[in-house]
Amino acid sequence: MTESSVHPALWPAPHASGAVDATVVVPGSKSVTNRALVLAALAAEPGWLRRPLRSRDTLLMAQALRAMGVGIEEGVGPDGSGEAWRVIPAGLHGPTTVDVGNAGTVMRFLPPVAALADGPIRFDGDPRAYERPLTGVIDALRVLGARIDDDGRGALPMTVHGGGALDGGPVAIDASSSSQFVSALLLSAPRFNQGVEVRHTGSRLPSMPHIRMTVDMLRAVGAQVDEPETGGEPNVWRVSPSALLGRDLTVEPDLSNAQPFLAAALVTGGRVTIPDWPEYTTQPGDMLREIFTTMGGSCELTEGGLTFTGSGRIHGIDVDLGEVGELTPGIAAVAALADSPSTLSGVAHLRLHETDRLAALTKEINELGGNVTETADGLHIEPRALHGGTFHTYDDHRMATAGSIIGLAVPGVEIENVATTAKTLPDFPQMWTRMLGA
Numbered sequence: 001m002t003e004s005s006v007h008p009a010l011w012p013a014p015h016a017s018g019a020v021d022a023t024v025v026v027p028g029s030k031s032v033t034n035r036a037l038v039l040a041a042l043a044a045e046p047g048w049l050r051r052p053l054r055s056r057d058t059l060l061m062a063q064a065l066r067a068m069g070v071g072i073e074e075g076v077g078p079d080g081s082g083e084a085w086r087v088i089p090a091g092l093h094g095p096t097t098v099d100v101g102n103a104g105t106v107m108r109f110l111p112p113v114a115a116l117a118d119g120p121i122r123f124d125g126d127p128r129a130y131e132r133p134l135t136g137v138i139d140a141l142r143v144l145g146a147r148i149d150d151d152g153r154g155a156l157p158m159t160v161h162g163g164g165a166l167d168g169g170p171v172a173i174d175a176s177s178s179s180q181f182v183s184a185l186l187l188s189a190p191r192f193n194q195g196v197e198v199r200h201t202g203s204r205l206p207s208m209p210h211i212r213m214t215v216d217m218l219r220a221v222g223a224q225v226d227e228p229e230t231g232g233e234p235n236v237w238r239v240s241p242s243a244l245l246g247r248d249l250t251v252e253p254d255l256s257n258a259q260p261f262l263a264a265a266l267v268t269g270g271r272v273t274i275p276d277w278p279e280y281t282t283q284p285g286d287m288l289r290e291i292f293t294t295m296g297g298s299c300e301l302t303e304g305g306l307t308f309t310g311s312g313r314i315h316g317i318d319v320d321l322g323e324v325g326e327l328t329p330g331i332a333a334v335a336a337l338a339d340s341p342s343t344l345s346g347v348a349h350l351r352l353h354e355t356d357r358l359a360a361l362t363k364e365i366n367e368l369g370g371n372v373t374e375t376a377d378g379l380h381i382e383p384r385a386l387h388g389g390t391f392h393t394y395d396d397h398r399m400a401t402a403g404s405i406i407g408l409a410v411p412g413v414e415i416e417n418v419a420t421t422a423k424t425l426p427d428f429p430q431m432w433t434r435m436l437g438a
């Protein structure tokens with residue numbers, strides 16, 4: 001969690017003068033957009049992606065696929081409504097370089113795609129991307145027939161020497177540090193000569209809803225997937241080789257990006273509606289309905305969306321967040337304002353996310369007067385009266401939104417580098433201010 005040597009501007013996090021009452025339209029899901037781009041690029045025919053998220057992570061994904069030869073054009077969607085990308089698959093070519101930024105989805109989902117390309121694809125990214133785990137993907141691809149040059153650490157930077165095709169077949173990986181290893185291998189597998197059989201051998205597997213999302217989206221484009229949750233062997237996923245369909249997909253709102261706005265209702269005892277909240281979804285953010293209700297609110301899902309209403313009280317929570325790790329910073333922020341202690345567990349792997357999120361949350365909340373302690377796999381939070389100060393974000397979008405949640409209740413909180421929210425929600429500061437002025 002290195003602090004940036006330059007200190008980008010401090011953003012005074014708005015303090016809420018009363019209960020918020022707002023409707024907030026949240027842009028598309030990062031996880032859905034980046035999976036849909038990969039699947040559309042590997043399809044046998046063009047497809048449409050409506051209401052895609054346009055943020056650093058998804059624009060990097062689109063740019064990388066374009067660099068390998070895929071057509072991604074701006075359009076208005078087949079029925080004339082809404083912004084859309086038309087994705088036109090093509091032969092995948094190197095040589096080229098992929099900038100992954102600090103996007104887990106780009107650094108993990110694209111090496112298997114690059115193995116199918118014809119020519120070398122170099123992968124590079126932000127300094128933090130060099131530290132994030134990638135061995136599960138690199139080692140697996142080598143077993144499946146790919147040639148990869150890295151510096152021996154099993155991390156970025158590296159070059160995948162695409163041979164135009166990949167054998168595929170059975171492979172064992174330890175995905176306890178990231179579910180994205182499993183998703184990465186499954187997403188490209190229909191295009192491997194023998195498909196794939198991925199066997200997870202580690203003790204824990206985080207973020208299962210994101211693996212479910214991968215499986216659902218593969219099936220939606222015609223892939224055949226056997227997996228543990230529909231009667232398959234535990235910890236084993238099989239994808240058969242097949243052509244993929246080009247589809248017309250509308251991307252759901254990003255429910256993890258809805259989190260700070262729902263938290264605002266909880267923290268201020270107000271009410272926030274998120275339109276287009278899906279009735280069924282694999283997004284982990286859907287768990288917020290339960291988690292934030294336990295912490296003191298109530299919610300109603302109607303045709304108009306999800307309305308979350310705070311009760312004016314915030315309660316602590318004891319919860320395993322292993323399935324929904326990316327919600328941890330926002331939950332920790334709310335927990336720091338609660339009327340009782342919280343224990344958040346099951347998230348040791350967050351130490352290897354955009355920053356070491358457990359260390360960063362502990363340090364930043366404590367510097368505002370809080371009492372957070374790191375445990376082996378999470379955080380213990382004893383609420384204290386907090387005071388203003390600088391909230392450092394360590395180039396982590398979810399640190400910036402977590403600090404903003406605290407700022408609603410604590411005057412004088414300043415967020416360092418709020419622009420880091422551009423990773424998944426470039427418009428965050430404006431949306432936040434609008435919500436408070438509504």
Ligand SMILES: O=C(O)C1=C[C@@H](OP(=O)(O)O)[C@@H](O)[C@H](O)C1
Nearest residue numbers: 031178179180206207210325326
């Ligand atoms: O596949 C995905 O889209 C994601 C999976 C999760 O990664 P980890 O399993 O590495 O936590 C999640 O935290 C990340 O924000 C998005």
Ligand SMILES: C=C(OP(=O)(O)O)C(=O)O
Nearest residue numbers: 102103104105326353354
């Ligand atoms: C962990 C996250 O992102 P990434 O896709 O880079 O892993 C996140 O968005 O919280």
